[in-house]
Amino acid sequence: MATTRNATTHWEGSLFEGAGQVTLESSGSGTYDVSWASRAEEANGKTSPEELIAAAHSACFSMALSNGLAKAGTPPTSLDTSAEVDFVPGTGITEIRLRVRGSVEGMSNDDFVAAAEDAKANCPVSQALASVPSITLDAALA
Numbered sequence: 001m002a003t004t005r006n007a008t009t010h011w012e013g014s015l016f017e018g019a020g021q022v023t024l025e026s027s028g029s030g031t032y033d034v035s036w037a038s039r040a041e042e043a044n045g046k047t048s049p050e051e052l053i054a055a056a057h058s059a060c061f062s063m064a065l066s067n068g069l070a071k072a073g074t075p076p077t078s079l080d081t082s083a084e085v086d087f088v089p090g091t092g093i094t095e096i097r098l099r100v101r102g103s104v105e106g107m108s109n110d111d112f113v114a115a116a117e118d119a120k121a122n123c124p125v126s127q128a129l130a131s132v133p134s135i136t137l138d139a140a141l142a
Helices: 036-040 049-071 109-122 124-128
Strands: 007-012 019-024 030-035 078-088 092-103 135-141
Touching: 030 036, 049 078, 049 092, 049 109, 049 124, 092 109, 109 124, 109 135
Parallel strands: 092 135
Antiparallel strands: 007 019, 019 030, 078 092
């Protein structure tokens, strides 16, 4: 059964002088200020579409890796994942860098890296972002 999640944005003004608020509607977990400056210059306490993509990608990847490890009989004790999303005005998202450190008993680093590569290739957010020119992964056991 499919699930649907939704968010809304209210924007006022022009791209460069205006600002908006993104609301995570499905979870009710908050409203976040967004502006062009937070996207292309300094964050100054506001978020950007790219930061939201980084959050979604790191969470999805962690879930996919956790599931893959558990299915292989080596569930993780913990996974710490970060995602960095590069945005170039006029070009778009040019690169995403995933980094994961895991604590998994009874698994070699090589097997962990292989599982992480599989998660990177198969998590739904990675697949949705397939048009990004470069998505790299730095994976290792902690």
